[in-house]
Amino acid sequence: MVTIITIYAFLVVCLALSIWKSKEKTTQTFKLSAKALWNMAPSLLAIVGLVGLILGVLPPETISSLLGIEAGVAAPIAAAIIGSITLIPALVSFPLAGSLLDSGATVITITVFITTLLMVGTVTAPLEIKALGKKFTLLRNGLSFIAALIIAAVMGVILG
Amino acid sequence: MIIIKKFKAPLILALIYLGLAIWLPFTAQRSAAVAVNYIGEMALIIPPVFILMGLLQVWIPKEKITALIGKDTGLKGMLISFFMGTIPTGPLYLAFPLAGSLLQKGARTSNIVIFLGAWAAIKVPQLIAETQFLGPSYTALRFVLTLFAVIVIGRIMEKLIIIKDLPKIE
Structure with a gap:
């Protein structure tokens, strides 16, 4: 909620300045924004649809059982896959990770899960490609995936 | 016809939902609940993000961006990019159009990677929740x-990406 209020307050200040300085440029701004939104609308809708599908098939209880102590050596691998394809808000994923840790999941597993979740986005890749290009998207996600595994390994050694 | 082609992906997804509703109504219901929840969140945050992107494109001259986070801005550019990313905003995919505009305006690739990395993984409200559930250490x-990973990834990507790899904004 704080986020929404902050961003709208910032927007109102910027827009007021823009209108005050030049009406034409403000109109131009809205045209540009509308065009960009129209261009990205299909990807945005697809993201919503895919996230719903994935989380419908993989509710938090299922994720817990895939990443928990009973999953054994497969847990970090499952964590990397689930973290890379799903789009769970960070504020939901931390309590989930915390409860997993309490119930016996390893530091490596939950770190792989959190880090891939935050930095790697398969579902959002089409949108990223549209805005930043294929090469940028592949490199950023690929390197972030590798980094997630390294970060998890280091944290596992230090905190494990 | 053009519109159907443009919205091909969401239309296919809508058909999958329809199929699910017939054969796996429980899963369909759960999926639809998540999707509706997301649409609510996006409906509030998408308009300001796109208008701010438009304002950035119309009002901020290229020289300004280049001077702040461009090629020769060193540590200052990195810090600015980092702090821009940590400002509380929406999910990462909303940063992509902003990042694209900044790159077109002359931002340094490694700084944009830092911006996206901070936006994704190092946010203040997020860190508070993380401390609460996973502990301060x-x-x-x-x-x-x-932070270290994001800086390294930025450096690697900068070596591999040239401006012509970026999509054009008409």
Whole structure:
């Protein structure tokens, strides 16, 4: 909620300045924004649809059982896959990770899960490609995936 | 016809939902609940993000961006990019159009990677939740390692990407 209020307050200040300085440029701004939104609308809708599908098939209880102590050596691998394809808000994923840790999941597993979740986005890749290009998207996600595994390994050694 | 082609992906997804509703109504219901929840969140945050992107494109001259986070801005550019990313905003995919505009305006690739990395993984409200559920030492360690990783990834990508790899904004 704080986020929404902050961003709208910032927007109102910027827009007021823009209108005050030049009406034409403000109109131009809205045209540009509308065009960009129209261009990205299909990807945005697809993201919503895919996230719903994935989380419908993989509710938090299922994720817990895939990443928990009973999953054994497969847990970090499952964590990397689930973290890379799903789009769970960070504020939901931390309590989930915390409860997993309490119930016996390893530091490596939950770190792989959190880090891939935050930095790697398969579902959002089409949108990223549209805005930043294929090469940028592949490199950023690929390197972030590798980094997630390294970060998890280091944290596992230090905190494990 | 053009519109159907443009919205091909969401239309296919809508058909999958329809199929699910017939054969796996429980899963369909759960999926639809998540999707509706997301649409609510996006409906509030998408308009300001796109208008701010438009304002950035119309009002901020290229020289300004280049001077702040461009090629020769060193540590200052990195810090500005980092702090821009940590400002509380929406999910990462909303940063992509902003990042694209900044790149077109002359931002340095490695700084944009830092911006996106900070936006994704190092946010203030997020760090508070992380400390609460996973403890301060976990949070501090992940923060330091992620920051380091993002800087390294930025440097690697800068070596591999040239401006012509970026999509054109008409």
